[in-house]
Amino acid sequence: MRILITGGTGLIGRHLCKALQAEGHLLTVLSRRPATVAVKCCASAQAMATLEEWRPDRTFDAVINLAGQPIVDEAWTEKRKQALRDSRIALTEELVRCIAAARQKPAVLLSGSAVGYYGNRGDTELDENAGAGDDFAAGLCRDWETAALAAEASGVRVCLLRTGLVLSERGGLLGRMLLPFRLGLGARLGSGTQWMSWVHVDDYVAMVLRLLRDEQMCGPFNMTAPQPVTNTEFTLTLASMLRRPAFFIAPALMLRLAMGERAALLLEGQRVLPTRLMKAGCQFKFPDLASALNSVLNR
Template sequence: MRILITGGTGLIGRHLCKALLQADHEITVLSRQPATVKEKCGATVQAIGSLDEWRRNQVFDAVINLAGEPIVDAAWSTKRRELLWQSRVTLTDALVQRINASNQKPAVLLSGSAVGYYGDGEEQVMDETSPAATDFGAALCVAWEQAALKAVPMGVRVCQLRTGLVLDRTGGILGKMRQPFKLGLGARLGGGHQWMSWVHIDDYVAMVLVLLHNTQASGAFNMTAPEPVTNRAFTEKLARALHRPALFVAPAWVLQLALGDRAYLLLGGQKVIPVGITALGYRFLHPKLEYALSDLVG
């Protein structure tokens, strides 16, 4: 298949490019720094720096839309909120417009979203049929998904990837947590009762490949492992995997003072289960957190 990927130089994108290249697919990555694409994604990967470079007669069989600025890394000023919106919703709108302008449209669009769609669900178990929340993160996800769905009337199969916390050896949440925990400075967040819906990077990539090839798959999919855990349990299991204690607590008021509006991303959570991908017959490689962490950091 000839596949266009946005966000291909990110954590998930790099792993996905590797898997797709191993399966002999032809990959093109849209990047603001196209000169870095071959180094990050693979020597045979082609790069474009703008959607304007997608010619009308250029054929992509599939588009995988993973682009989006990190949501936690900077304070949510008005300018930052606009950047988060532009990098997700505006870019997806532009991507769908390019799909519409192409002479031969891709068969499928796999487009990013996040479990933040559901807001802070407290103890409620949520699947793909659960309603969206109304906070900024949820509104961002809703608009992001709606932008992708504009491709459906064009005859394009659309899957929305409601992504949880992706666990990887070197990046993502483990990349931020690993060193403090190795130093014995691991801490639960607030009361630690908030739920964390996580997924091993290998499962994430494998699920994307299922959705890419299964022509019956469409709509929203929770890209999470089947057994979410509380922050308290996550903290204990990560500390155990690293053979370190985790004796500290980051008080909620400290996080709120330091992060402002973003604190709810750490102090709230979602108890999400992946009904959609399981119904397609997918069997998880790493369904339990302790074994996933053992594989990644043990």
């Protein structure tokens, strides 16, 4: 397949590009730094600097849309919120316009979203039928999904990737947690009762490959492992894997003062289940957190 990937240079994108290349697909990666694509993704990937390069006579069989400015890194000022929205929603709208203009349309668009779609939902188990939350992150995901679903008007199958915390040896949130945990400074966040819906990157990539191929699959998919955990369980499991203590508690008030509205990403959570993927028969190589962390930490 000829596949266009946005965000292909990112944490998930790099893993995905390697897997797609191994299957013999022809990859084009949209990147603001096109010169880095061959190194970050794979040597054979072509770079695209802007979507203006997608002329109507150029054909892609599939589009995978993962681009988005990192959400945790900086304070959510109004300017930053706009950048978070533009890098996802405006880019997706542009992508959908390119799809509509293409003489030969791609068969499928797999488009990013996150479990933050559901907002802060306490202990409630959430499948894909659960409604959207009402905080900033939920609105961001909802509008990102709406923008992607517009491609259906062009006859394109659209799958929405409601992504949980992706566990990878290469960074992401786990990468940031490792140093303090290795120093024995690992801490439960606030009450520790908030749920963390995580997924091993290998399982994530396998699910994306399935969604790419399976013409029956469309709509939202919770891209998470079947056994989400509370923050306390995550903290204790990670600390025990690293053979370090985790005595500390990062108080919610301190996090809210330091991070403002963004602290919700750490202090609130969702107990998300991959119901539609399980019903479709997807198997998880790493269904439980201990096996996933063991794999990631020993790579």
